[in-house]
């Protein structure tokens with residue numbers, strides 16, 4: 001297969017990578033293995049991981065507990081259809097998720113990725129209203145959001161900072177409130193909720209659900225907003241009896257310093273979407289969790305059921321790793337680690353704000369974001385980071401760090417020093 005061309009050439013010519021051109025692809029590096037927070041490239045260069053493989057690998061790579069879970073499960077059964085069967089690992093996982101989320105959330109729908117969890121949550125809300133005899137097609141969300149790359153998810157991503165422009169003619173048109181301006185630690189300004197309040201009131205009878213990322217908006221702008229905003233959103237949803245979907249796919253499982261970001265606001269969603277670090281970043285799996293009331297109303301519809309059923313729903317391997325992941329989290333050691341990372345980020349990165357290349361620095365939990373004034377040349381900056389022994393992958397004007405929670409001080413220093421030297 002690789003006789004005439006090298007692996008590098010084959011990759012460039014035949015393999016599509018995320019958000020990349022097949023004509024002028026971004027540079028791609030050959031990786032051999034990963035352990036802890038160290039990524040080993042094919043030429044034996046070691047990189048400290050600052051990305052947790054897009055918010056997912058919270059306990060590091062090649063983790064012995066997660067490895068053991070998958071090895072044990074693979075001997076029993078890698079996969080079995082979920083239609084007509086149940087198994088120990090899926091039941092254990094659903095029970096674990098019910099135990100760590102608000103008591104109102106009791107019914108778990110397992111699926112295969114974050115985007116699919118969003119599709120499921122949207123479909124649940126549409127079917128809920130249909131079952132109640134009302135036709136509601138609109139979704140209210142906020143600008144700068146990101147919820148995935150499938151069609152339903154794309155339709156609620158930020159209209160500018162996303163693929164909206166390319167696909168907008170094919171997407172259902174939804175309602176976008178201004179994104180929150182009030183920052184996490186600032187004094188709450190009641191005016192911040194005005195745009196959302198106006199729109200929810202105006203379209204209340206057309207809106208099936210509200211969807212947003214709690215506290216931290218990810219790929220749509222990497223913004224961290226005031227917990228009071230989310231509290232007001234929840235109150236308004238209750239007032240107008242509109243379902244609230246929280247997308248915790250990126251923020252869930254400790255990343256913001258709380259197990260779930262909605263805890264910063266003390267609110268309870270009607271539907272909760274989880275993914276990414278649900279399996280400690282080992283495998284793709286998602287969960288959409290809702291209340292008994294919503295699931296019963298949906299089940300009372302003409303169809304008599306919720307119309308979704310992915311092939312790999314409840315995959316035993318993924319469920320077993322997710323259970324092992326939750327066991328690690330259950331020890332609560334992550335709380336201290338995430339706090340440590342947050343404090344260290346604050347101490348070392350906040351002084352960079354003096355740089356005339358930086359517009360803003362935002363830090364919460366094990367997340368730090370540097371917003372630059374000018375757009376970043378990704379190929380160039382990636383090379384710079386690799387030469388400095390770190391894996392950091394910026395986009396637009398955003399350079400961000402979200403390392404695995406297990407990162408040690410020396411490793412964190414390598415990551416941070418590479419950023420500091422970039423702005424010297």
Ligand SMILES: Cc1ncc(COP(=O)(O)O)c(C=O)c1O
Pocket residue numbers: 054113114115116118146147148149213218219247248249250251275276
């Ligand atoms: C907040 C949020 N929602 C949904 C998704 C989509 O998840 P997936 O890539 O697993 O489909 C992402 C992915 O980055 C995300 O950050």
